[in-house]
Amino acid sequence: MNKRPTIRDVAAMAGVSVATVSRVLSGDYPVANATRTKVQRAVRELDYVVNAHARALSGATSNVVALVMYDVVTPFFAFIASGVEYQATESDRLCLVCTTHGDPDRELEIVKLMREQHADAVILVGGVNMTDDYRERMYRYAKGLEDAGSRLVLCGRPSLGPDFPAITVEYDNAGGAFSATSHLLSSGHRRIAMLGGPIGNTTFDARLDGYRRALEAFRVPVDPALITHGDMSQDSGFRQVQRLLADGVEFTAVFAANDFVAAGAMRALRAAGKSVPDDVSVIGYDDTPFAPELTPALTSVHLPHEELGRTAVKLALQRGEGSARQHVMLGTHIAMRDSVRPLI
Amino acid sequence: MNKRPTIRDVAAMAGVSVATVSRVLSGDYPVANATRTKVQRAVRELDYVVNAHARALSGATSNVVALVMYDVVTPFFAFIASGVEYQATESDRLCLVCTTHGDPDRELEIVKLMREQHADAVILVGGVNMTDDYRERMYRYAKGLEDAGSRLVLCGRPSLGPDFPAITVEYDNAGGAFSATSHLLSSGHRRIAMLGGPIGNTTFDARLDGYRRALEAFRVPVDPALITHGDMSQDSGFRQVQRLLADGVEFTAVFAANDFVAAGAMRALRAAGKSVPDDVSVIGYDDTPFAPELTPALTSVHLPHEELGRTAVKLALQRGEGSARQHVMLGTHIAMRDSVRPLI
DNA sequence: ACGCGTAGGGTAAACGCTTTCTAGAATCGT
DNA sequence: ACGATTCTAGAAAGCGTTTACCCTACGCGT
Structure with missing residues (x-):
């Protein structure tokens, strides 16, 4: 149970001043080679490590x-x-x-x-x-x-x-949604349902915005009937699709606000006897780790x-x-x- | 860009000594109520927070x-x-x-x-x-x-x-393996394959040991042919079962060294036309988050x-x-x- | 009236390091 | 050969707290 050594102990053992030890340790200031070696030996000998708190207190940064x-x-x-x-x-x-x-x-x-x-x-x-x-x-x-x-x-x-x-x-977020929607559009889809998140949430508003802009870029009119909202859960995705189906809204693709919603959507589609992707294409957002594990593996917007x-x-x-x-x-x-x- | 206030500034503003401020902040030493209030007001006024490094340097612990x-x-x-x-x-x-x-x-x-x-x-x-x-x-x-x-x-x-x-x-580890194996044994299984991990790894050695002890407790002879080794990957589980099957080793249950191996084992069994759990029961180890998501949901040893x-x-x-x-x-x-x- | 225990609070010495400031020694230009 | 640099290295002043130590009142028992 030795007390831990201080810079002073090192200085004493090496026969130099504490300033010199500090300089050897920091490595910026010029120190004669012989001195440096002496100090380093003492450091090893004593198994010395600096006190980060003292260093932080003295210098500026805490690292x-x-x-x-x-x-x-x-x-x-x-x-x-x-x-x-x-x-x-x-x-x-x-x-x-x-x-x-x-x-x-x-x-x-x-x-x-x-x-x-x-x-x-x-x-x-x-x-x-x-x-x-x-x-x-x-x-x-x-x-x-x-x-x-x-x-x-x-x-x-x-x-x-x-x-x-x-x-x-x-x-x-908007950019990712734009890409995702464009991906569907350039695959020939025109009736794309957007399963949104909570209204007023900046993240999901941006995604919705990207969806809109992509449609506009492809000169496809935005149909409000295709846009729904809910929370970000799997259940929410399930219900949103169910509702769409019940309302008789036609669509060949779904863009979900995130992967959970997408997973729920796929479940609802399957339950309604529709095949993904044969009847309906689905794209998610976030590229959650489980996305590749779903059947079929979910195409998704990957976030870095x-x-x-x-x-x-x-x-x-x-x-x-x-x-x-x-x-x-x-x-x-x-x-x-x-x-x-x-x-x- | 005000410099951050020190305990001295607080002391000055409150018209007391730094020791008093420190005592108010630490809260152990008796301080008159009026003084305490003055100090606290100054602290709030200056938006003062202690310097953790100075405190750590002075006191003992860093928290x-x-x-x-x-x-x-x-x-x-x-x-x-x-x-x-x-x-x-x-x-x-x-x-x-x-x-x-x-x-x-x-x-x-x-x-x-x-x-x-x-x-x-x-x-x-x-x-x-x-x-x-x-x-x-x-x-x-x-x-x-x-x-x-x-x-x-x-x-x-x-x-x-x-x-x-x-x-x-x-x-x-041994205890968990003992329970898992016992679970299979008391379900009537006698030919239980043990898909082990790397030889010499203390974790997996312990699991193997638990498997052996359970068999002994049930007076079931340990058949070396049922014990295989590999790394801890899904592929390894796949290959180990494939080998077992190819060698014509008979078994009605599999105890895998971890859930990845178990997942691989299930894949191999399915590929061989065997149903889990109708033909072969499988139990894993670690209770990884994906265990409940597999088909069928994997029974596993849960680690806290x-x-x-x-x-x-x-x-x-x-x-x-x-x-x-x-x-x-x-x-x-x-x-x-x-x-x-x-x-x- | 006097000594005393105690609440309340100030003084100053650490805590272990970095970093000026200062100064001797060594090197160099001319 | 001599002042001017350039290296090296020490002394000491902080950095912002905590805490041991000391001092002053004040209340109290006797």
Whole structure:
């Protein structure tokens, strides 16, 4: 149970001053080779490691990146976390992970903790229930983080305003929806049902918008009867298709707001005796890990989760003029599988 | 761009000494109500937060728990991480997450980083390729962590020896295999194929051992022809069953070393025109999230991943005599689904 | 009236490192 | 050969807290 050695012990053993030891360890300042060797031997001898807290207190940076998200097991978040962790390691930072389980108070609490920790960057992933009170407190914390030299990064949630001191990284939801719809259109489909998400949700509004723009680009009139709404569950997809069928709405393809909805839609179609993709083509969104496992394997809009995480860290760590309020939109691509078939 | 306020600023604004501010914030030492109020107002006014590094430097603990694992997206690890994060938060600790991707050097590097950080606990999950050199260095780091007041926790990997200064938390692999095999035996099966993992892997050796002991308990002779080995992939399960079938080995049930192998086995059986569970019962291990999604839904040995994570943190944070070298084994249970059927 | 225990609060010494500032020694140009 | 650089390295001033130590009142028993 030896006390852990300090830089002073190393200095004593090497017969130099603490300043010299510090310089050998940091490696920037010129040190004579002989001295360097002596110090390094002492370090090894004593099994010395620096005290990160002392270093952080003395210098400026803590080398910590904080990741705040809903939970850790949902693949969506797990993949983003993976990207963040990867890039953080790449940049010689450690990665602090916290979960909110959707509790805004907890999120604010965490932001405060991160301020205490002097995290280089705080990355907030996904949405919370956005109230005015929340916005206001959030703004204060963002300012606080900025003053503390931290960067706040909002991931996959819309920017809170141009004057909001934060970096925003999001997916190009509209673009992905545009591609997906175009894919169906150029396969000859004209009657494309859009199974939307909750009304007013920025993510799903954007996807709906992309759908509309694609139709317009192909000079296909937008038929409101083809557009439905619901939540983001499998059940919702099931019911939306059921309703469409019951109402006698005709369609040869379905564009679902996400893969869960798509899975439900496929179930409903099968239940109605329609084959996917022979009778109806289906395309999803998010490219969830289970998408390839469905029968038929679901074609879906792939979101670059890991890249989102990596980009967030990269932007946050990059210093320089104007780097504190960037807004980046990540492109998507279609993962083609077996649930879409050209109309003859 | 205001500089962030220090405790001195708060003291000045409240008209008290820094010691008093510190005492108000820590809340242990008696402080007059009027004074307390003044200080709290100043804190709010200045939007002051303590500097965690200064606190850690001055006091002893850093309030950080470190989690080191293979990766972040594999459900096995993600669920453990979830448990760790949960318990860490519960205990007012922050959770540092690092990944190794199986690189032992990286793992040792991380342990060193954690020593620098004065982490309260370092939790190592899963196996690495265990070489002698690795063991030896690991031992040094464990000692180092102990000297630094940290706890080392080995999760789901066998203890490195009784004199090894670490806590060990693992699954009862043998027990789970015993239950699984017993389940098949008491359903009337006598010819049970065991699709094992790599030879020499402590995890899979234990599972094989449980299988043997169950057979013995039921006075069923162990037939070496029924025991095969391979890696832990789906392909491996496929090939092992194919081989068994080709060799004309008779069996009515299969116990697979894990769910991937089980999935491969089911595929091979189906390919051979055998129905699961009508002709052959199959049971897996790990209860991976996809187990219920297979057709038929796979009966599997459920491992309490989250509990493993929580237990690791709990044990590590618990102080007191002998608390530094405990060895805990977590029980398992069978998640019954549709892939096992009693023999008439 | 006096000593004393205690609540309340200030002073200053760590905690372990980085980073100026300073200065001796070595090298160099002329 | 001598001042001017360039290397090297030490002394010491922080960085922002906590905490041991000290001091002042005040209430109380005797």
